[in-house]
Amino acid sequence: MANNKTQCFTCNKEKITYRCKGCLKEFCFMDLTEHQQRLKDELNCITNDYDEFKQRINEQKLSPQNHLLREQINLWEKESIEKIQHKAQECRENLIKSSQICINDIEMKYKDLNEQIKQIRKENVFNEISFDYLRNRLMKMTQELNNLSNMSIQQDSKSFINEISIIFSKKPGWGKWEQNPITVAGGNGPGQELNQLSRPFGIFIDENKNIFIADHRNDRIVEWKYNAKEGQIIAGRTEEGKRTDQLNYPTDVIVDQQTHSIIIADSLNRRVIRWLNQNQQILIENIDCYGLAIDKNGFLYVSDYKKNEVRRWIMGEYNNEGIIVAGGNEQGNKLNQLNHPTDIFVNEDESVYVSDTGNHRVMKWRKDSKEGRIVAGGNGQGRNRNQLSSPRGVIVDYFGQIYVADYFNHRIMRWSEGKEEGEIVVGGNQLNHPNVGNCLQSSYRYAIFDSYGLRRTTIERIYLCANISTLTLGTLTSSLSDKYGRRTACILSAIFYIISCLSLNINVVWIFFIGSAARGTAHSLYNTNFEAWLVQAHHNSGLSTDSLKQILANSFVVLSVIAIAVGFVSEYSVDLFGYVAPFDIAIGIYAIMLVFISTQWAENYGDKEASTTTSFITAFQVLRNDPRIVLVGLITVFFEVTLYIYGIEWTPALQHASQWIIYEPLPLGIIYSCISVFNLIGIIVFKPLSKRFRVQSFMLVIFLFTALSFCMLVIFPDVQPVVLGSFCLYELCVGICLPSISLLRSQYLPDSVRATLMNYFSIPRVVLMFVVIVWHLPFAIIFTFCGVTSIMAFICLLILRSMKAPEEYIVPSENVALLPQTTFEASDGIDNKSTTININNE
Structure with a gap:
């Protein structure tokens, strides 16, 4: 109040007055005292009203209505x-x-x-017949006596007790959730701009509905005001580093309401750090932190995903090791253990809820307890409503309902404590196989569709469209290449690939489907005609077997080196320019390929004079008349099935492996480059192997090692280093198999119908792929299936090796048989007798 000589509001006299901050009126000293007394009286009235309301609450607790309900429950x-x-x-x-x-x-x-x-x-009077009779009767009586202990209890699923429940006049807030959410932060693709995010992890919402986000890949914390169009950086510098003003892959952030500071789990810097007005203070060092929480007393909780524990610190006292409040008994799945704990939540009772990610469950640890209790999941990894798959975020509402971010199932689950099953709140209504879906989720093709806001089911239908196109359009167009030219088919494959990549720049669903169909057709053209053109060109040039092996080996070496480089290029181009960047780069590569093939390759054909129908029939006759070609086809099918399934499953398999985590999150592009190195090693090993042994001999051993790699995935599916090692072993085998099978096909498949035959081989491969996708098979069955198909390839090769080799010439320096150039002449008729096979030995 300020001293002024003004008119008093009450007595209307000119006096020294004092202003009331509430009503903003001026009072003299005497009248001010009276005014304050009236305010006190009014406060007393309000207080009395509140006391009366409190009394009503207490009466409601003991009301006859509740008493009557309790009596009914007791009865x-x-x-x-x-x-x-x-x-x-x-x-x-x-x-x-x-x-x-x-x-x-x-x-x-x-x-x-x-x-x-x-x-x-x-x-x-007795004999053997009497003895048999007595023994049989004794045996029957013994069985009858034993059957008394085999009695069992049959439980009727229909209860004879009437269940009861409480009906609220106003339901608590756990009804249906809106399935069409609104974007409150980000939503403009991955990037470093203020209206963008890159793999956001932990979030915190304050009482003013401001959202604080751990922008994981951008190494920063951003705050989005309520209804804001962009965020503001409040910690970090969008570049990783170890300085106190830098972050390195932050995983969680919370706001300390008492000090108005933010606390960050600076994961890869292995520290918990506080930011207050651009001033930093390291609270806890040398900790593999992931999740953070603060309880009502201001105690700080931190999960350590490597030590498999959660610790608590008194706010302001961080010069100690803290107190273990969950886990801390090494890695495991017992009730007193955790396996890669991530996000945490602390309720009013100071109970700690932990997302036990590696055990696919959520644990509740009461204050001062020695072991936890499973409150969600805990029935193994899966998609059922009593299961979770690598849960992450967890919160508990006022009614004790537990909300869990079911990471790999792409859904939010709600669990009531004590219930066997949860319910899906958001997501989880897709028709997809989780494993296929988790692979698409990890790939840049899925990421770009997701950034366009497409539903999961739509994305998977786009993916399946490519496979259908490979089976139908691709088979037809590739078969026509025998008649109209393999070089032309290769040019068309480049054009279709360019169309597919261009379609990803336009956010229109039907264009995505067209692009996917183009990709499937391009894939079929590429898989059949590049090899067919190469082998035909080699035969036309009259080169030796050794030169073909050298060409195949060198080509696969180049492809493997490119694959290694592509992993790094895609990883960094996505970080810089978004998910569409790798596909735009690919357009330039396909354009270069298109120009090179058009100007440098000579055209070659199968049978130019044969009609399309005749080409199909001739290829079928070849298969029917020569079981060796059927065996080569089966070897190709069985091997390519494992290759394509591996291409789908390697990413989710690595992400599902939750023990001995190599890196969090997985840098998929870099991992792809690393395992491609083993592919390169396999190709290099192929050269000396092919010079010293026949393909039919050393490939037997390679197929056994392929089966071994899948066996390791079945036995140790959760150990990430073993999973990665299995993939490296498989890539090593692939590096040897690809040129070896190409060489094997060059020995047995006739040039005139080579492309058609290879398309026949693709049909069972695509069918088997559909089986894996549609049947929703778990990892164990998928990799067991791949191991079995590897053994089947081994058996087929063993049978082929025991059969008489085709008409051949033997290169003196090696034991490799190569089928000479052959031509198949067929009349335009369909009569089987009019189709002849002429083998011209040179």
């Missing part, structure tokens, strides 16, 4: 117990009565047989 409990006791007594009496009847019956049979034995002894 139901008593009657239900009496029904159960009566039913139990009835069953006990039936059990005793039935058992006694059976025993009496057996005892009567025993007495009868015993009398027969006495009679036999007395008359001294």
Whole structure:
């Protein structure tokens, strides 16, 4: 209040007055005292009103209505117990009565047989037939007596007790959730701009609805004001680093309401750090932190995903190791253990909820308890409503409902404590196979569709469209290449690939489907005609077998080196320019390929004169007349099935492996480059192997190692280093298999219908792929299937090796048989007798 000589509001006299901050009126000293007294009286009235309301609350707790309801519940409990006791007594009496009847019956049979034995002894008339009869009767009685212990209880699924529940006039807030959410932060693709995010992890929402986000890949914390169009950086510098003003892959952020500071889990810097007005203070060092939480007392909780524990610190006292409040008993799945704990939540009772990611469950640890309790999941990894798959975020609402971010199932689950199953709140209504979906989720093709806001089901239909196109359009167009030219088909494959990549720049669903169909067709053209053109060109040039092997080996070496480089290029181009960047780069590469093939390759054909129908029939006749070609086709199919399934499953398999985590999150592009190195090693190993041994010999061993790699995935599916090692072993085998199978096909497949035959081989491969996608198979069955197909390829190669080799010439320096150039002449008719096979030895 300020001193002024003004008119008093009450007495209207000019005096020294004082302003009331509430009503902003001026009062003299005497009138001000009276005014303050009136305010006190008014406050007392309000206080009395609040006291009366409190009394009503207390009365409501003990109201007759609630008392009556409790009496009804007690009566139901008593009657239900009496029904159960009566039913139990009835069953006990039936059990005793039935058992006694059976025993009496057996005892009567025993007495009868015993009398027969006495009679036999007395008359001294017995033989082997009598003995067999007595033994058989004794055996039957023994079985009847044993069957008494095999009695069981049959439970009727229909309850004879009437269930009761409480009906609220106003339902608590756990009804249906809106399935069409609104974007409150980001939503403009991955990037570093203020309106963008890149793999956001933990979030915190304050009382003003401001959202604080751990922008994981951008190494920063951003704050989005309520209804803001962009965020503002409040910690970090969008570049990783170890300085206190830098972050390195932050995983969580919380706001300390008392100090108005933010606390960050700076994951890869292995520290928990506080930011207050651009001033930093490291709170906890040398900790593999992931999740953060603060309780009502201001205590700080931090999950350590490597030590598999959660610790608590008193706010301001961080010069100690803290107190373990969950886990801390090494990695495991017991109730006193955790396996890669991530996000945490602390309720009003100071109970800690932990997303036990590696055990696919959520644990609740009460204050000062020695072990936790499973409150969600805990029934193994899966998609059922009693299962979770690598849960992450977890919160608990006022009613004790537990909300869990079911990471790999792409859904939010709600669990009531004590319930066996949860319910899906958001997501989880897709028709996809989780494993296929988790692979698309990890790939840049899925990421770009997701950034366009497409539903999961739509994305998978786009993916399946490519496979259908490979099976239908691709098979037809590739077969036509034998007649109209393989070089032309290769040019078309480049054009279709360019169309596919261009379609990803336009956010229109039907264009995505067209692009996917183009990709499937391009893939079929590429897989069949590049090899067919190469082998035909080699034969036309009259080069030796050794030169073909050298060409195949060198080409696969180049492809493997490119694959290694592509992993790094895609990883960094996505970080810089978004998910569409790798596809735009690919357009330039396909354009260069298109120009090179058009100007440098000479055209070659299968049978130019044959009609399309004749080409199909001729290829079928070849398959029917030569079982060796069928075996080569089966070897190709069985191997390519494992290759394509591996291409789908390697990413989700690595992400699902939750033990001995190599890196979090997985840098998929870099990992792809690393395992491609083993592919390169395999290709290099192929050269000396092919010079020293026949393909039919050393490939037997390679197929066994392929089966071994999948066997390791079945036995150790959760150990990430073993999973990665299995993939490296498989890539090593692939590096040897690809040129070897190409060489094998060059020995047995005739040039005139080579592309058509290879398309025939693709049909069962695509069908088997559909089986894996549509049947929703778990990892164990998928990799077991791949191991079995590898063994089938081994058996087919073993049979092929035992059969007579085709008409061939033997290169003196090596034991490799190569089928000479062949031509297939067929009339335009469909008559089988008019189709002949002429082999021209050069």
